[in-house]
Amino acid sequence: MSQSAQGSVAAVPGQAQGARKARRKYNLMSIVGTIPMILTAVGVFVVCIIFSFIWSFTNSKLFPNFNFVGFDQYVRLWKSDRWNISVVNLFTFGVCSIIASMVFGYLLAVFMDQRIKQEDMFRSIFLYPFAMSLVVTGLVxxxxxxxxxxxxxxxxxxxxxxxxxxxxxxxATAIYGVVLGGVWNGVGVTMAILLAGLRGVDSEIWKAAKIDGIPTWRTYLFIVLPMMRGAILTAFILQCTGVVRVFDIVIAMTQGGPGIATQMPAIYVIQHITDRANVGQGMAAASTMLMPVILVIGLLALFRWNAQRKKDRAI
Known part of the structure; x- marks a missing residue:
């Protein structure tokens, strides 16, 4: 073997070792870069949720305290007509806005998937409402x-x-007016997520559908749509989180009125913590709304993880 060949063979292990060191360094820097976000998530969100749950069992007024009163705050909460109406309004707003956003978002994604001219311009137009402040959207x-x-x-x-x-x-119709404003604000980002899912479908699927003579609309509805479970789940979770924290657009459009026709749980929480100086009741309302949401999102994430694991095993 010539000396040049021996030198190239000896260089291969050294190059591999250098590549491994570079990957380890890159992974370390990635972990270091995510530490501030991890600390923020744990120190702000998790800790605040825990203390909100604890204070919901106290008689805290203007300032939080640890005078525990058991489930008294929750009993008072569910006896309140204002709270019950808020929950019904949230359910109505959530069901209507999520269904409308998913349906119209998918239709817009299908429209954009036709490789239309000026696609970038239309995408910007559809996404622009999501970039606007909810207060501005509500006022408009x-x-x-x-x-x-x-x-x-x-x-x-x-x-x-x-x-x-x-x-x-x-x-009787005020809540549906708020729904229209919410759908206009959120349908664009749903379109973008579902469009990414559409663009990720294998082109062979389309060729096979054309060969079999399947109409385009049936391909989109019965073949492509079931293959976009990941994109649909992502858009659905994003819509759910937006529904639970709906506040700004309602305040800007109706301030919870007329009367309490568009009252929302977030408004109930803010009013009791600030205007009514009843932290315990506000925290009980916040905990009641947070726990089901965390449970649902956790179950959806677990379902997605199990589905991905089964898919990896099948491969």
Missing amino acids: WQWMFDPNLGIQSAVQKMGWVDFQFAPLTNQ
Whole structure:
């Protein structure tokens, strides 16, 4: 063997060792870089959730204390008509907004998947509402629903004087007006997530569907959609977290009114902690809303992890 060949063979282990050192250094730097986020998550979110749960069993007023009263705060909570209406409103808002966002988000994703011209421009237009502040979104929709300034006034000036469209002024329809504002704000990001899922589908699936003569709409609905479980689950969890913490858009559009027709649990929590100086009751409400959400998200994550593990085993 020539000296040059021997030198190249000897260099291979050295290069491999250097690559391993570089990977270890990269992994170490990645871990160091995530430490601030880990500390923030543990020190702020986890600790605050624990103390919120503890204070919900106390008679804390203006300032938190540790005078435990058992489940008294929870009993008072579920006897409150304002709280019960808030829960019903949240359920109505959540079901309507999630279904509408997922359906229209998928339809927009299918539209964008047609490789249309100016795709980047349309994607920016659809995503722009999500980048806006919820307060600004709420104020815009409040103006649009104003019977003297918005849609109703504009249509009546066109000649349809009997046209009525002011959902925020009616207790029976106010929550659906808030739903429209919420869907407009969140449908764009759902579209982006589902579009990424569509673009990840193997092109061979489309070729096979065309060969079999399956219409395009049936391919999207019955073949491609079931293959996008990961993207759908991600969009669904994002929508759920947005529903639970809905506050800004309601305050901007209706301030919980008319009456308490659009009262939400987040508003109930904030009002009891600040305006009514009843920290114990506010924490009981916060804990009641947080625990089911954490449980649902945990179960969804566990389901996703088990599905991925079964898929890896099958491979």
